[in-house]
Amino acid sequence: MTSVLRVQVSPSASEPTGTIVLVCNGPGELTTWVRPLAQALHRLRSLRPLAPDAAENLRLVLVPCPNATGTEHRVANAMGLFERVIAAREFWWLLLQPNRYGPWPTQGVVVFLGGDQFWTVLLSARLGYRHITYAEWVARWPQWNDRIAAMGAA
Secondary structure (H helix, E strand, O other), X not given: OOOOOOOOOOHHHHOOOEEEEEEEOOHHHHHHHHHHHHHHHHHHOOEEOXXXXXXXXXXXXXXXXXXXXXXXXXXXXXXXXXXXXXXXXXXHHHHHOHHHHOOOOOXXXXXXXXXXXXXXHHHHHHHOOEEXXXXXXXXXXXXXXXXXXXXXXX
């Protein structure tokens, strides 16, 4: 008599349990704020995609901007720092149908790094995530931010 051992792995076993979502709008923010922060986060924490077995991941969402070149998503993908990059042209679909862009962990934080601050208010509310705004000059919608990071002296 032959027996077969079946091992079933839950699909969620390989899914991250938390995510950090960086949000920006154009090429300046992408190179000035997003890349350095993403590199620092990877140094401080074990994050996907650089740590494939990590429990948390790093994603980038680009938001609509009249000053964007339209190639920001390709530049961001080439950095290799993000498990997923969502192009600005997909932003409205992301708000309407987040699962269209893969599963989203139940825990996460959305970090505003450029664009209209209201986009991150909407995105964090839609995903049920915490919300941090980095503001160089003015933090809008403070009542809807969990934290505000302000520019200070170096």
